[in-house]
Amino acid sequence: MAKKKKYAMVIDINRCIGCKACMTSCKAENDVPLGVFRNHVRELEKGIYPNMKKIFLPVLCNHCDKPACKAALPEGYEDAITKRDDGIVVWDEAKCKGKVAEAAIEGCPYSNAFMHPQKNVFQKCDYCVHRVDAGLQPACVSTCIGGARIFGDVNDSTSDVFKYMATHSTHVLKPEEGTTPNTYYVALDRITAERLEGSQQLPPTDATEIAVENFSG
Amino acid sequence: MQLKRRKFIQLGSAAGAALTVGSQFGMKAKAAALMELKQTGSASPTGKKNQEIPYTCLTCNIEDGGIAYVEDGRIRRLEGNPNHPGNRGKLCAKGNAGHLHVYDPTRILNPLKRIGPRGSGKWKRISWDEALSEVAGKIQGAMDIDPMSIMFQYGRNRTHGLVYRFMNALGSGTVNNHTSICECNKKVAMEHAWGPDIETPDFAHTKYILNFGSNLAEAAYFHNPYIQRLIDGKVENKAKLVTFDPRMTNTGAISDEWVPLKPATDGIVALAMCNVILQEGLADTEFIRKYTNVTAHQLAEHLKQFSPEFAEKESGVSADTIRRIAIEFATAGPATTYTYRGSSMHQNGVYTEKATMMLNVVTGNIEKRGGFNLPRGLGFGGGPGPHPPKPPHSILKYPPEYPLASHHVSHHVSHSILEGRQKINVFMLYCHNPLYTQPDGDTWKELLSSEKHIPYSVSFSINMDSSTEYADIILPDTTFLERWDPESMPSSALGWVGLRQPVIKPLGNAKAFRDTIYELAQKIDPDGKRGVKKYFSYGSAESYVKNQLEATPGLKAAGGFKLLKKYGVWPFYDKKKEDNFKFGAHEEALSESDLAGTTLEGRTLMKGGKSVGLMVDGKAVRGFGTPSRTFQVNVPEWEHYGFEPMPHYEPIEDHKRMKSDELLLSTYKPNVHTQSRTPNLKWLQELHHRNPAWINSETAKARGIGDDELIRITSPIGYMVTKARVTEAIHPQVVAIATSSGMTNKATVGNYGGTKDPDIVQNTWWDDTGVHPNQIIPVSTDPIGGGMGWFDTVITVTKAKAGDKYGDTHSDRGAARKAFEKALSKATKVRDSGDAHNTTAKTNVRDERHTEVGGVFGTTAKLRDFEDPHNTTA
């Protein structure tokens, strides 16, 4: 018996070159307005010249098993966000708007959700659900130049993502939040080690570098 | 991660099939339950069916393959072409935004005629008939006076011969490119050393990569295809990557070691390493003996002068580090270097490029798995005949004082015309924005503003840019998604040819350059009496490109032009083939027929006055594409013109004289932009719009400069006021500024027929678009290669002065002129301000330069029969 599908993404920090193809492909695929992003590639710099380190950390919705965005929905609006059977966390544009959307956005401990500036509705990465349902990889995975993003059904032992997870050790961001993310990282310890030693987010030359977050995973 | 890719489908029926909607480009679906998701395919969020049309990207110049998804006549999305041997289904950040060029709000969609003074931004729309008649009339007038006074200045020209066909037909050799501000020093060095002008390292199977100043993770040739393989090599093959660069680029970031060094000293570091490798007995002396024109002993003796200690003094890299890395490189197993503009676009760039190549020579890492290899590409033909005869070369194109500069000296042209070196009557500008991308941009502004020097000026452009603003007439071009071109690039060991085809009809009244030129030729020569028309009798742009591509050996049998229209590229990517690729083209034995009629000169086999092979231990082999068929460690042509023929390091004079408070200015291209063509692409501009100057924290502190504070940068020709980005990621003697920001043209959204994108109108959240540095960068030139010394400018940096405003730039005309004269003073001969017609500019590289049809660039002997000295790269 084939197990139920469960989609997950692995991001291998060792393969990420910080090229941001994932960011522009996402903008294009999902018509994401200026000023907001469904995915980011954060750049972290650390060290004193010439002993410098610079590392890239791609972030996007974790499609949590216990989505905190959903948990934050006001009473009566519980179905504005749904965790699909295959694990993808989606929203209902007709319901997840205004104050309801604000609560959900506030609820995400990763700051991965945002308001659409014109439509005033909830937005975030949806693992390109329209592509996945059509048998295609998410846009950012399809174009990832470093081959850093691996996506698929973790319950299928023949899938690339299953094999990658079986052969690499993975971590998630902020496990202490208890949301049980499905976006996994290889070599996240490189980032967290940098963070622990006080690395600094680059100044805002880029939109990707505006928010500084505490990664404690 | 190894993606499973679709096999080359059996051709025949499929090749002839009409374009169908569906996922013809994706991987073959497996049994439903086990189905792996496909890499590419259309699934519009609207649920509507999309047309899928393959194309070749031209956002940058790597020519990756893509698929356009067209919904209701509009390009919804671009994806990589999974069958493409170069980019394997992936596009970079720029490529993913490529269709924004089509919908650029400053696009020009009608011919425009200037109605105010030059550069005033006052235009009126005219019809194509009016526009072409006017331009044809001016060209006819100039032809009657002197055809050489018709000048064509191009930049990113991918017409593969059309510009030359047109200019040759008019009888003018006054054609200028832009390679001298790109990477021509690298090209010239490589051409003399081994034939072709670029390498294709086998990054995926190497163990060690020494990168001198190239930024493959963000730009460089071939960013997308190469970095994919480099990451495979690093992660799967555990290759070590070491980057020498004064700035920590993203390539520095992913390197195992980042070694900052003083600019323009890569050559001495490389030569010191070669010295160590020979002294330690780690050299591949057999390779040197068999395939070079020196002995290992001669080379070892010659290299002794380049000690690691001397290299340390020059570069700041410790002698210990140089020794250690040299030994690691020589003992790691297969290893390769990589370079691009960073190390070669200095005044000593040709020597530097040869020096870094030498690391591969002394370790025998040439033409082997995991090594530094010859570029592979499939060529194509020169288009339908008849072909116009070649007019004389212009003195602007091949100035005699640079006899080895086979790729022109484009950055001297503005000064040369202003001083009256050649008279111009009609100036045409295509895919180039010299006022912005050339050094000393204000001299170009002076030239383009001067009706005395440029009486009539035409720009073929897709949008309004800083130089097009100074045209008298603008003929609106189409974007790369609305036109035909053949393409081929050595971006994978598996050579390929690709097709660029229109994926939608041109927007508005824009017309593809190919069609404009065709129609212009008819207008210039309606009755055929001028002898122009006969070269423009082939009909459509499509038939021209079809003719070119069908000359590619093997393509016709595989499905021909139809196949390319359907799949975009041929042959398809084949991982197994690439992983098991057989290198060693130089060792390939000559066949009986190759050998027939050859004579021996030394070790070189000659036939019909051309070198065709090399004798190695009694065996006749192909060797390299040089006059001696060896890898020329010693370049006799250089000696002939008074340059050092053997591996050499030439310190930059200005750098020797630097005062303690002086710094060096470096510029760079960030990962989401090209040099000048992408500032209107909203998703790219959002990611990178301002370009503060990177300055080391110690250097900043010594000058009382804080992060994001206003600074003044003063060069020998002017100053600019910008902001500081105080960082640890740069050499303390270097300041680096991105060149992709600071466009100052007056174009505003929707002015010329382009559409207003409500997203741009409502959601643009930045107003700082940076300050462009090129106006303060003086002309300086490598006397061998003729390339611009981009990263050699000595500057001072201070806090901004009272009254300085962000964005102020000033350049001094007299000082700019002086800098140009200084560059000239280092050239080979005192130049004669000659008459363009008498120039017989000629070198053995220039006139024999070619890209072979089929096989390895530079090792086989067939010629591509059109003149385009810029045909493989850049």
Ligand code: SF4
């Ligand atoms: S990452 Fe945030 S938005 Fe995404 S599912 Fe988890 S809680 Fe919700």
Ligand code: SF4
């Ligand atoms: S596309 Fe891939 S390699 Fe590039 S920044 Fe995104 S995750 Fe990293």
Ligand code: SF4
């Ligand atoms: S690397 Fe160049 S050719 Fe390739 S996708 Fe990017 S812009 Fe296009």
